[in-house]
Amino acid sequence: MIEKKVKSILPIYAAGAAWVLFGLIFPLYRLSNLLIAIVVSALVYLLLVKILPERTILVEAPPAPVDTGDREVDVMILSGRQSLKKMEEVNKALPGTKISGQITELIQYGRKIFEYVEKDVSKARNIRKFMDYYLPTSLNLVENYASLKTEGIQGENVDKAVEKIESVMDTVVEAFKNQLDGLYEDQTMDIVTEVKVMESLLKREGLSGGNLSMDMNSLSSGQNRGGENGVS
Amino acid sequence: MAFLEKKGVAIGFLILCILFSVFILGGNHLNKQKKALFTAFEEGVPGVGFTAADQVEHIKGQGLNMVTVLKSSDTDYDKTINRLEECAKKIDNGKSPDEKIIGAMEMYTVIFDVYSSEVDRSSLDDKGKEYIIGIWAEADAGVRFIITSGYQAMAADFNQQLKGFPASLISSVRGLQAATVYQITT
Numbered sequence: 001m002i003e004k005k006v007k008s009i010l011p012i013y014a015a016g017a018a019w020v021l022f023g024l025i026f027p028l029y030r031l032s033n034l035l036i037a038i039v040v041s042a043l044v045y046l047l048l049v050k051i052l053p054e055r056t057i058l059v060e061a062p063p064a065p066v067d068t069g070d071r072e073v074d075v076m077i078l079s080g081r082q083s084l085k086k087m088e089e090v091n092k093a094l095p096g097t098k099i100s101g102q103i104t105e106l107i108q109y110g111r112k113i114f115e116y117v118e119k120d121v122s123k124a125r126n127i128r129k130f131m132d133y134y135l136p137t138s139l140n141l142v143e144n145y146a147s148l149k150t151e152g153i154q155g156e157n158v159d160k161a162v163e164k165i166e167s168v169m170d171t172v173v174e175a176f177k178n179q180l181d182g183l184y185e186d187q188t189m190d191i192v193t194e195v196k197v198m199e200s201l202l203k204r205e206g207l208s209g210g211n212l213s214m215d216m217n218s219l220s221s222g223q224n225r226g227g228e229n230g231v232s
Numbered sequence: 233m234a235f236l237e238k239k240g241v242a243i244g245f246l247i248l249c250i251l252f253s254v255f256i257l258g259g260n261h262l263n264k265q266k267k268a269l270f271t272a273f274e275e276g277v278p279g280v281g282f283t284a285a286d287q288v289e290h291i292k293g294q295g296l297n298m299v300t301v302l303k304s305s306d307t308d309y310d311k312t313i314n315r316l317e318e319c320a321k322k323i324d325n326g327k328s329p330d331e332k333i334i335g336a337m338e339m340y341t342v343i344f345d346v347y348s349s350e351v352d353r354s355s356l357d358d359k360g361k362e363y364i365i366g367i368w369a370e371a372d373a374g375v376r377f378i379i380t381s382g383y384q385a386m387a388a389d390f391n392q393q394l395k396g397f398p399a400s401l402i403s404s405v406r407g408l409q410a411a412t413v414y415q416i417t418t
Contacts, residue, residue, distance in 0.1 A: 012242035016249030023253030027261035029399035037253065 011048035109176035259406040273329035284383040287374040295339040387411035
């Protein structure tokens with residue numbers, strides 16, 4: 001959200017009121033009176049615009065322009081962000097529900113994924129499947145869920161569909177999380193390698209302790225869980 | 233009241249105010265003007281003794297006098313008598329000055345028809361003929377008064393206003409009609 005200064009709406013109402021007041025006193029079927037009424041209402045409007053201070057309101061920030069240097073990636077990121085935006089809109093219709101929290105998580109993971117790809121364009125290929133299938137399918141599921149819930153349709157089939165979507169949402173959230181995690185694979189791999197080299201050097205120099213080795217092992221095992229294959 | 237803070241709502245309100253002021257309030261002012269015509273018809277204009285309404289009644293009286301004359305004579309004026317009686321009803325039932333004046337003008341036309349046909353046919357005796365001439369002269373004076381009266385001038389002024397913009401638009405939307413104005417052509 002960003003702050004935006006907007007002009008007061010009151011002068012427009014005042015201009016309308018000026019028309020009615022003028023019309024009550026002077027016959028507006030005469031062209032001369034009609035022209036005077038236009039001038040009077042315009043004056044009322046301009047005067048109030050000058051007098052009344054501008055209001056500060058919070059508005060949604062416009063989507064930041066994407067410029068990664070690769071047109072195709074730019075389009076992909078914009079399209080993905082649009083899908084997340086739609087998901088956010090749909091989520092507004094489901095306040096206070098468990099699924100609403102899950103959708104919020106999906107959106108957060110999704111945003112981080114696109115932020116990452118925007119910084120490192122080479123990762124765009126890693127999210128191809130996510131863009132082509134997982135994200136649109138998730139959006140479709142969420143839209144259908146909201147539609148069934150808000151329209152208040154009841155019936156065996158509808159209840160089954162709703163339950164099915166609710167049950168799959170945890171898996172979808174996990175998949176988004178893994179997708180994000182997978183993007184860090186190379187980075188963590190580099191870290192692990194670097195640490196291993198450092199560890200062996202320290203050992204060779206006789207400077208190492210036991211704790212460092214244990215920490216490195218846990219980082220290495222965490223890294224292996226990431227990657228595109230983690231999305232199911 | 234977040235709804236009222238929307239610019240579209242405010243602009244909609246402004247448009248409604250303009251339409252209301254022009255068509256409703258402006259139309260009401262036009263209606264008042266037309267009602268003022270009624271008053272002028274009934275009560276006359278300052279400085280003039282007779283009113284147009286008086287003259288309409290006077291013409292009706294002359295028409296009914298003619299009915300009496302024609303009925304008492306041995307003539308074939310049955311249709312004319314009916315027409316005169318219908319005109320008298322029109323005047324009585326007329327709800328506006330226009331309707332009453334139209335009735336009076338029609339009656340005057342019938343009176344004139346009888347007058348001019350009697351000049352050719354001479355179906356009435358001299359006394360009857362003299363009476364008819366008197367009736368026609370009275371009715372003619374009444375019509376001339378109406379035409380030259382302040383009421384007709386006001387009606388003409390009202391019509392002139394109706395022709396202008398935006399009065400023409402307002403009158404067509406509100407269904408306001410121009411007043412009937414007669415002129416002396418012969």
